[in-house]
């Protein structure tokens with residue numbers, strides 16, 4: 001159970017504590033933030049509403065802790081990360097339980113998220129010792145007009161204090177995908193977890209605490225993003241922001257100072273299905289891609305663009321699979337579970353009603369109970385409908401029928417998002433041409449969009465983000481280049 005066993009220190013009364021200076025603390029605000037269970041719509045947990053003074057304190061200690069952490073040998077940093085990964089995996093059950101209660105993640109997927117997170121931490125430790133253990137050596141005589149009098153040594157050094165802000169949908173995985181690269185690279189880290197998912201994050205942070213990281217190196221401040229978010233992101237003590245979420249990220253990038261930003265934002269991932277596609281494969285991928293975790297994935301298939309000649313067959317196959325999806329509580333491991341909040345369900349319903357008014361074809365009857373929305377495929381969607389462009393982040397998937405590949409590419413590229421896309425065809429040449437033409441960070445050929453495996457590069461263009469993630473890219477992003485130049489009194493050339 002949450003807050004029990006080795007986790008007993010992280011809670012007092014019914015409010016979970018925040019983590020600062022290597023200790024679990026109550027906020028001086030005396031206030032808490034309620035976390036509403038999406039299934040019961042009742043308060044499940046409470047976390048501290050941290051104050052600005054408490055944020056100032058974690059920034060101060062993070063700065064000091066980073067200085068000595070940067071002097072800790074790389075292999076020792078890796079050793080601690082491996083230890084944290086093992087502890088995290090050992091305690092997957094209580095953490096997964098929080099994910100079920102806070103964000104209605106189906107029970108098995110919740111366990112998978114924790115295990116995947118442990119693996120990510122270990123992989124990052126291994127990758128870090130390799131790529132940070134190497135530098136560059138340049139000599140001056142390769143540039144015109146220079147003798148060989150200068151030797152340039154290049155290495156990667158930490159940025160300082162990293163602020164990590166993950167979203168609700170993968171609170172643990174998208175937190176560790178920021179924490180592990182930051183730490184292996186010699187940075188300290190301040191985590192502001194999403195409110196829904198905060199308690200899972202606090203348990204995860206306690207696993208790092210149990211691993212024995214130095215005091216102040218990792219902190220976790222809780223509170224509503226709308227209340228402490230700006231104070232955190234505009235804090236002068238922050239040297240880099242790694243954020244995953246929605247439009248909030250666009251606002252943050254305008255407010256943040258002159259610091260590196262890693263932004264993973266929304267998406268409207270298009271799935272283009274050509275006439276020669278394996279329609280069974282496409283239908284299976286569309287259902288998995290569109291409806292896993294009730295469509296609440298940045299990488300979910302969010303619009304299907306299918307050639308008119310095969311559209312009827314594809315829609316029929318997709319519908320047959322949608323009919324088999326189970327709908328209900330996350331504890332029962334149902335495929336479709338309640339969406340994260342009432343406001344999210346209302347937003348999704350708004351998109352559905354707009355499509356209804358504009359005569360989209362409803363392949364299933366629209367049904368909603370509380371935050372639970374039954375899976376819905378909308379056929380014959382046209383560009384004047386909101387659902388053609390907006391991200392529902394729910395189990396509703398639009399199908400747009402197209403008459404040419406160009407029409408599909410045009411729709412994909414007209415979106416303000418550019419996260420991922422996918423194309424189904426048996427013609428690899430066509431697939432490559434389409435992939436090159438799609439303005440998205442990644443294109444999957446004959447499979448649905450996906451972030452994982454977590455060491456693959458992952459990036460969005462346009463409003464979908466800044467920079468590239470994935471383990472290696474995140475480590476590099478959380479470092480800066482330092483060079484030392486050795487100036488010789490006379491040219492020196494190496495002999496054969």
Ligand SMILES: NC(=O)C1=CN([C@@H]2O[C@H](COP(=O)(O)OP(=O)(O)OC[C@H]3O[C@@H](n4cnc5c(N)ncnc54)[C@H](OP(=O)(O)O)[C@@H]3O)[C@@H](O)[C@H]2O)C=CC1
Pocket residue numbers: 165166167168169170192193194195196223224225226228229230233244245246247248249252264265266267297298299391393419460464465
């Ligand atoms: N491209 C990618 O890799 C991914 C993108 N996403 C996108 O995330 C969205 C869903 O996640 P969701 O959690 O709703 O996204 P939000 O943008 O609403 O929230 C993300 C995080 O930002 C915090 N936050 C809110 N306001 C501020 C602020 N003013 N300053 C700083 N932080 C703030 C939130 O805290 P609080 O919860 O307390 O409000 C939360 O931790 C979707 O658009 C989805 O596509 C999701 C996963 C991956």
Ligand SMILES: O=C(O)[C@H](O)COP(=O)(O)O
Pocket residue numbers: 169170174296297298299300449450451452
């Ligand atoms: O951000 C997300 O929505 C998830 O990281 C997606 O991860 P996945 O595509 O590997 O499920």
